[in-house]
Amino acid sequence: MVALFAGTIIFLSDEPTTAVDTAVAVDAGSSAEQTESPGQESEAPSKLVGNARVPVPDGLPASLEGTSLPGGWAKTDSNGSLVPTPQLRQLFEYYLAALGEETLPQLVARIEQALARLEEPARSEAMATLGNYLDYKLALGDLEVTYGNATSLDANEMQQRMAEIRALRRTWMDAQTADAFFASDEAVDQFQIEQLRIRTDESLSDGEREQALERAEQALPAPIREARRETRKFTDYQKARSQFADDPEALRAWREERFGDEAARQLEKVEAEQRAWDNKWQSYSSALRELDGLGLAGPEREAAVDSLRDEYFEGAEKLRAEALDSIR
Template sequence: MSNNRHFPLLPIVIIAVIIAITIAVILWFKPNDSGVDALPMTTTANSNDGELDLTNMAGSNNSVSTSSNQDNAGFRTGLENLPRSLQGTDVDGEIIIDENKQLVVTEGLRRLFDYFLSALGEEDEAIIYTRVQSYIRNHTPEPAASQAMTIFDQYVAYLKAIPDIENRYGNLQLQATENGELDLNVVAQQKQDVAKLRQQHFEKATITAFFGAEDEYDDYSIEMVKINQNQQLSDAQKQAAKQDYISRMPDNTTKANLTQQANLNELMSRTEQMRDRGATVEELYSMRRELVGAPAAARLAQLDQEDANFDQRFNQYQAQKQRLLSQTNDKAQAQNQINQIEQQLFNDAERKRLAGYAAVQQQKMSNTN
């Protein structure tokens, strides 16, 4: 169960057709709310994978008697006797109020809800509802506390409704992507249905705060797929179209993250191309400085040196290992000597890399042959 819960508009089964840059962007970056003159409370928590089952979660206090549940659970702060998955974590998210003690809705409030909801399956829905209420009321004055609980009720109702849309369009995409391409018409219709559902449950400001950045990433993902599926464009034209799309985005955290990721992908691509044609260290540094700046270029140059040093020691290790294995029939004695060589040539962290690194090198040799 991810504490930073998202319900992406692109069905999971067709994510494989989205380019690696898009997946990396979505996984690596999360927008941060800032610039609010208020009383922030922001912490982070660990992530756990799973699915939400919100069928019986209380909506507007109809199926949960909050006062009696709070007494029965013995909650004061909502953090007492946390379930195993939340033990040892910090509360993820934030509650922000203005100078009039009115709630300022942010994406961090959604993350706060998701933090507690991630324990579904370990705890009864009513207990989780009471945890959230106790936490909010312990940390938040009125009227902001009641405002936050109202939005929590709306959010739970939304989470209960969204799987129907995802399942319906997921099945459509299964039928439409047999040729290996994403049906963007199906995606567009799904986006419309999700937008309508959000309008049924939330005010406009809450929709923007909770889902604005997510929608920007979804729009970006769809545009990248559209560009990649355009067979009339060359690879260079596709790259230019992607850069043009990012350049026309509003100047915000999402754009900054996508620009950084685009630069990183361009960096990796150009580095590989330049190495294939035998570029010098100075040429690599100049290219990297242009894309990511001098400090990052210097760090990458240092990493190159460290990698080259590791490669040299790894080749020395492999040669000695093969010699020992070929010259003795006593495999136990040979392994003891190999272990000694490992300790001489590599530190603890590097020794953990050896098996995986050897497999990668073997795969490279197989691809070359």
């Protein structure tokens, strides 16, 4: 999705972009200032790559605790050369998202530790790609500063900024890497711009506008088109539930027409189970409030609550109730 922030286009994706870009720019500048001598220019953040002197804490930054390192990025060709992938960018962003908890040099060192699993020449190529990516992010921050604080852009202005950022990416990275890292994001960004252009085109009738939007969506990558279809199904279903709230048979017919017989039956089963759970949980909560009114405390209350759960729930439901009780 294209959004406006401080007059700039933010390209929303699975991982942080503009927010991290700015943090990289600030932290890279700070790191360079700490090491430069009088009369020297600040070093590019790519100079941090390969700096073996940077100590790395034993534990992960707090925001990364309990998370999994992105996979699928260690791809090479038959000659052992690196094959750039979206997952490699995800690896970079996985660590860069922790800026502020650790310095940029420390996070770069963490990325290098991950890249060390690669054999040559892929390892050196991945390190070079990391350096280029960091320099690109700093350059992007500089470019965004020039955009000022405009809060409203038309489609043509947004298109121009997107073109500038797209060109910047391919200035700092080769075309293969830039396409691997950003092609999906750029397709979504272009679609959002086309949506704005179509929706603000007063020459189009409602039917023409709908057809134009459908054609624009066809330019999206297949996985994104499918995700949008699934999202629309959910949105439409929520509307149908409200529309047919007092007519279960009509809702059942709508489900079968939209999702097919088997999926409709499964959906109806899940919803019935959820309604049963909701009713059971409400009754239990009411009984629990009455129990709390007795003034029990400590082990005595714990035993009484556990006994109450046994009355209303069994198996996995009891575990679910216990978990919900813990966050009341």
